[in-house]
Amino acid sequence: MNHVPLTISDRIQKQLDDLTRAERQLAHSILENYPASGLGPLSSLAKDAKVSVPTVARMVQKLGFSGYPEFQAELREELKAKAKDPIAKHDTWAEGAPSEHLLNRFTDAVIDNIRHSLGQIDPAEFDAACALAADTEHHLYVVGGRVTHTLAEYLFLHMQVMRAKLTHIQSTSNAWPHYLLDVKEDDVFIIFDMRRYENNTLKLAEMAHARGARIILFTDQWRSPVHQLATYSFSSRIVVPSAWDSVVTPLLLLETMISTMQNLTWDDTKDRMQSLEEMFDQTKLFRKFT
Known part of the structure; x- marks a missing residue:
């Protein structure tokens, strides 16, 4: 391994x-x-x-x-x-690549990333972050960057089912300052920022923090500068034998957070799910085989 x-x-x-x-x-x-x-x-x-x-x-x-x-x-x-940019990272891996098939080497690297990352996370802090994100007394904002926007969108999709008072901000959009107009003290931002860290994301975090918002950060092992502003910060190992970094570990943490929040809000989430399914039935969006 x-x-x-x-x-x-x-x-x-x-x-x-x-x-x-x-x-x-x-x-x-x-x-x-x-x-x-x-x-x-x-x-x-x-x-x-x-x-x-x-x-x-x-x-x-x-x-x-x-x-x-x-x-x-x-x-x-x-x-x-x-x-390191993607080309430099690829060269580093290629120089000493073992002879085993990439499927095995890649999987070994990912499993090692998961084990090491989970070993650094305080379960009590993780539970507290999930409770904070599930609290509908405050608005929840979800922010991703050039690559991490996929994680932000994945979270946002699930949060739409679970709760109201929810906004997805794309930090790559020039319009993101508009969203800060309605930010109130103790609102919550879930921010994804991994290398190479984005200036827009840091500036957004600074402005939200200045307005009294609390930040939950998902970042990498080197930690985004946003971590200095975060109430809770979770670092993931992301290095794999590839020109690109892996999102497997942050996705694992994200899906665990979604599951935890679902359990915390199950009564309301169940009602919202049932209403959503009724709307899907009316739109005939999905095929039914019964």
Whole structure:
């Protein structure tokens, strides 16, 4: 099986419970502006986190690095990975491709992505995000980007059956600022943003956050800059032997969220489903064999 290497963010999150108070303070400082936070001098990182230089050196070693230079080198590699275009990603995979059939290699990579991603998710946070998205006291906005709009549309289609007070915003449209006119405090945005992160999506998130909206983010292992604004953020492993990133893991999380919200709202969802089916019967949209 092809095991995807841990990012430094993954290592930090796995080690959080074993860190000292000062080291946890440093860890949160690194994650706040990750990965750019660790690219400057060691003394600057220590100053920004309000910890000592020895604290930085100790935590770097706890993360498995021989020293700060090796830590920084790994961060730079992660930055390169975040910026790779499809052609560059394909070349990386093709150089060391094993001889097994792509069906098996691709499946191994996806399964590894799923296992690793689920291991990083707090079930209590996931449940809280689902409850927030299911709460019809507040309007729900769904936002996707150039590629992730397919995930947003998939969610929107299911949410139409479950709840009212729902809007699908396409961040690639020049008209998206119009939707912000009616955003109220505590409204909820579900945003999909994966590499290469889109400026429109970040700006939309910033403006919604400034109006008091809460954000649920679905992103990748390197994390969209929107994560700094999000109430809940869920990262997925997306690297597979392809020129394109995989959406299998985020889709798994999304379908799990849909199922959870269905259970939370089942009485209302059932009524809406029955009304919808009656309308489908009238339109004769679907063939019936009975």
